[in-house]
Amino acid sequence: MFIGQVTGTVVATRKTTNMDGLPLRIVRRLTASAEPTETFVVAVDVVSADVGEYVLVASGSASRNTHLTDKRPCDAIIMAIVDTWQIQGETIYQKQG
Amino acid sequence: MFIGQVTGTVVATRKTTNMDGLPLRIVRRLTASAEPTETFVVAVDVVSADVGEYVLVASGSASRNTHLTDKRPCDAIIMAIVDTWQIQGETIYQKQG
Amino acid sequence: MFIGQVTGTVVATRKTTNMDGLPLRIVRRLTASAEPTETFVVAVDVVSADVGEYVLVASGSASRNTHLTDKRPCDAIIMAIVDTWQIQGETIYQKQG
Amino acid sequence: MFIGQVTGTVVATRKTTNMDGLPLRIVRRLTASAEPTETFVVAVDVVSADVGEYVLVASGSASRNTHLTDKRPCDAIIMAIVDTWQIQGETIYQKQG
Amino acid sequence: MFIGQVTGTVVATRKTTNMDGLPLRIVRRLTASAEPTETFVVAVDVVSADVGEYVLVASGSASRNTHLTDKRPCDAIIMAIVDTWQIQGETIYQKQG
Numbered sequence: 357m358f359i360g361q362v363t364g365t366v367v368a369t370r371k372t373t374n375m376d377g378l379p380l381r382i383v384r385r386l387t388a389s390a391e392p393t394e395t396f397v398v399a400v401d402v403v404s405a406d407v408g409e410y411v412l413v414a415s416g417s418a419s420r421n422t423h424l425t426d427k428r429p430c431d432a433i434i435m436a437i438v439d440t441w442q443i444q445g446e447t448i449y450q451k452q453g
Numbered sequence: 454m455f456i457g458q459v460t461g462t463v464v465a466t467r468k469t470t471n472m473d474g475l476p477l478r479i480v481r482r483l484t485a486s487a488e489p490t491e492t493f494v495v496a497v498d499v500v501s502a503d504v505g506e507y508v509l510v511a512s513g514s515a516s517r518n519t520h521l522t523d524k525r526p527c528d529a530i531i532m533a534i535v536d537t538w539q540i541q542g543e544t545i546y547q548k549q550g
Numbered sequence: 551m552f553i554g555q556v557t558g559t560v561v562a563t564r565k566t567t568n569m570d571g572l573p574l575r576i577v578r579r580l581t582a583s584a585e586p587t588e589t590f591v592v593a594v595d596v597v598s599a600d601v602g603e604y605v606l607v608a609s610g611s612a613s614r615n616t617h618l619t620d621k622r623p624c625d626a627i628i629m630a631i632v633d634t635w636q637i638q639g640e641t642i643y644q645k646q647g
Numbered sequence: 648m649f650i651g652q653v654t655g656t657v658v659a660t661r662k663t664t665n666m667d668g669l670p671l672r673i674v675r676r677l678t679a680s681a682e683p684t685e686t687f688v689v690a691v692d693v694v695s696a697d698v699g700e701y702v703l704v705a706s707g708s709a710s711r712n713t714h715l716t717d718k719r720p721c722d723a724i725i726m727a728i729v730d731t732w733q734i735q736g737e738t739i740y741q742k743q744g
Numbered sequence: 745m746f747i748g749q750v751t752g753t754v755v756a757t758r759k760t761t762n763m764d765g766l767p768l769r770i771v772r773r774l775t776a777s778a779e780p781t782e783t784f785v786v787a788v789d790v791v792s793a794d795v796g797e798y799v800l801v802a803s804g805s806a807s808r809n810t811h812l813t814d815k816r817p818c819d820a821i822i823m824a825i826v827d828t829w830q831i832q833g834e835t836i837y838q839k840q841g
Contacts, residue, residue, distance in 0.1 A: 357671070357689040357722060359657070364485070364540040366456070368509060371533030372499055372519050380454070380509070382485055382540060388655070388673055388687040396485040398454040398509060402663055407541065412659060412671075412689060417514045417611075417708045417805075418722035422663045429532045431454060431515035435720045436662030443655040443673060444698065461582070461637040463553070465606060468630030469596055469616050477551070477606070479582055479637060493582040495551040495606060504638065514611045514708075514805075526629045528551060528612035557776070558831040560747070562800060565824030566790055566810050574745070574800070576776055576831060590776040592745040592800060601832065611708075611805045623823045625745060625806035648768070648786040648819060650754070679752070679770055679784040693760055703756060703768070703786060708805045709819035713760050726817045727759030734752040734770060735795065 357412045359438060360385045362405050366398055374428050381405065381434060383413055390448050399432035400425055410449060412436040454509045456535060457482045459502050463495055471525050478502065478531060480510055487546050496529035497522055507546060509533040551606045553632060554579050556599050560592055568622050575599065575628060577607055584643050593626040594619055604643060606630040648703045650729060651676045653696050657689055665719050672696065672725060674704055681739050690723040691716055701740060703727040745800045747826060748773045750793050754786055762816050769793065769822060771801055778837050787820035788813055798837060800824040 364382035368375075378400045385395040390410075397413060402424045405411050411434045419433040420426055440450045461479035465472075475497045482492040487507075494510060499521045502508050508531045516530040517523055537547045558576035562569075572594045579589040584604075591607060596618045599605050605628045613627040614620055634644045655673035659666075669691045676686040681701075688704060693715045696702050702725045710724040711717055731741045752770035756763075766788045773783040778798075785801060790812045793799050799822045807821040808814055828838045 358687075359689060364538060364545075366509065366538040367536045368533035369536055370500055371509070372530075374518070375532060382538065384485070387685070388675070394484070396455075398456060403661055412657070412662070414720045414722045416722050418710070418720045419515070420518070421665070421711070421718055421720040427518055429511045429515045429518040429530060431511045431513050433663075433720060435666060436659035439658045439660055441655060441657040441673065448655075461635060461642075463606065463635040464633045465630035466633055467597055468606070469627075471615065472629060479635065481582070491581070493552075495553060516612070517615070524615055526608045526612045526615040526627060528608045528610050558829060558836075560800065560829040561827045562824035563827055564791055565800070566821075568809070569823060576829065578776070588775070590746075592747060613806070614809070621809055623802045623806045623809040623821060625802045625804050649784075650786060678782070679772070694758055703754065703759070705817045705819045707819050709807070709817045712762065712808070712815055712817040724760075724817060726763060727756035730755045730757055732752060732754040732770065739752075 357414050358385055359441065360411055360413050362407050362409050362411055364407065372429055378424060378428065383411060383434065388443055397432050399434050400430045401434045403434055403437055405434050405437050410438040412438060454511050455482055456538065457508055457510050459504050459506050459508055461504065469526055475521060475525065480508060480531065485540055494529045496531050497527045498531045500531055500534055502531050502534050507535040509535060551608050552579055553635065554605055554607050556601050556603050556605055558601065566623055572618060572622065577605060577628065582637055591626045593628050594624045595628045597628055597631055599628050599631050604632040606632060648705050649676055650732065651702055651704050653698050653700050653702055655698065663720055669715060669719065674702060674725065679734055688723045690725050691721045692725045694725055694728055696725050696728050701729040703729060745802050746773055747829065748799055748801050750795050750797050750799055752795065760817055766812060766816065771799060771822065776831055785820045787822050788818045789822045791822055791825055793822050793825050798826040800826060
């Protein structure tokens with residue numbers, strides 16, 4: 357998995373029928389120090405994340421191991437919203453609220 | 454998935470028999486800001502996209518989860534035509550017409 | 551898939567038994583403009599391509615979806631010989647003969 | 648697999664239900680000479696590694712082939728704690744204790 | 745697959761139980777001209793290669809398609825020992841002995 361930030365949304369009405377109703381988010385990959393990178397993926401959001409939130413993205417066949425995405429042509433999902441992470445005892449990020 | 458632009462077509466008459474009839478498109482990857490990159494893939498088009506259209510490409514085992522591509526030796530598909538996408542509230546692209 | 555050119559052959563007599571008899575080719579990846587790159591893969595050739603020919607390579611689990619490679623420890627195949635491809639209406643390559 | 652060092656921990660309370668209870672670690676990839684790189688992954692720890700330990704990470708569908716991770720949307724696991732490794736007869740790393 | 749050279753060995757006593765007894769080798773990726781690169785993987789050796797030998801490495805789900813590695817959390821195997829390879833008719837490498 358990698359840590360990313362939800363930065364946007366994609367709308368696509370013409371698509372393979374088995375992708376109907378799955379929300380598509382644009383996620384920007386972060387470094388372990390929470391710096392933004394120039395790497396983006398489009399992921400199916402199975403945890404209802406908001407734009408701006410820090411999330412975990414699972415890629416590849418892993419992304420079909422949820423009820424929403426089982427047997428869908430989906431190669432990336434947002435599978436968790438990050439509360440906090442630490443590197444060598446230092447808190448890099450702590451979700452507010 | 455990633456956002457790309459359909460830029461071309463590949464014709465191959467001699468191929469594994471279970472790829473017969475599947476349209477092969479060349480897709481150029483775009484950045485999240487819709488800038489073209491130098492990364493291209495050849496993908497099976499399951500949504501009848503036109504050259505020039507902005508599309509979503511799914512890679513890996515995900516690409517066999519459609520009726521057209523089930524059990525085919527295919528590692529990338531065009532699975533949606535993009536209508537619009539937004540980054541932090543700003544519309545980056547809006548399909549015309 | 552990606553477009554490549556067959557540039558060589560690998561011979562390996564000591565190997566997992568279920569790879570016996572599968573021809574191994576070295577394929578050089580090309581750009582969409584048919585320029586050679588420095589990226590090479592070793593692929594099982596299921597379409598009897600010749601050295602010099604332009605081919606399509608499928609990677610990952612896709613490469614086991616042929617009769618020859620089913621259940622083999624193979625992660626790349628040559629699955630088609632390219633006749634021609636076009637980028638934005640311009641023919642980049644046309645097979646002779 | 649690749650050799651990495653456990654450098655941190657991620658906490659995520661809102662996630663796909665089938666990830667409940669799986670410990671998430673941040674692992675920094677090392678070179679073969681044990682130098683740290685700038686590549687990090689978030690992996691499910693199935694061997695109870697401590698921060699600082701050198702580990703092996705398996706990626707992709709391999710990461711579901713353990714009792715803990717079977718059918719989970721997980722794309723990377725810590726599957727071993729490294730005791731020692733050698734390059735051309737020279738010991739690069741030897742676990743203390 | 746890619747061509748690599750076996751350069752070392754990893755020992756890990758604490759690991760997922762279904763990896764017991766599988767030899768772990770460090771393999772350095774080579775270019776098509778047999779130049780060493782800075783890319784290394786840890787692979788399960790299913791063909792009993794020696795340090796120094798040139799081998800083929802299969803990655804991803806392909807690596808479970810052998811008796812030794814079936815259903816193991818393994819993402820790379822040494823599946824062949826290279827005898828020789830040629831690029832455009834020129835022999836790049838020929839195994840001695």
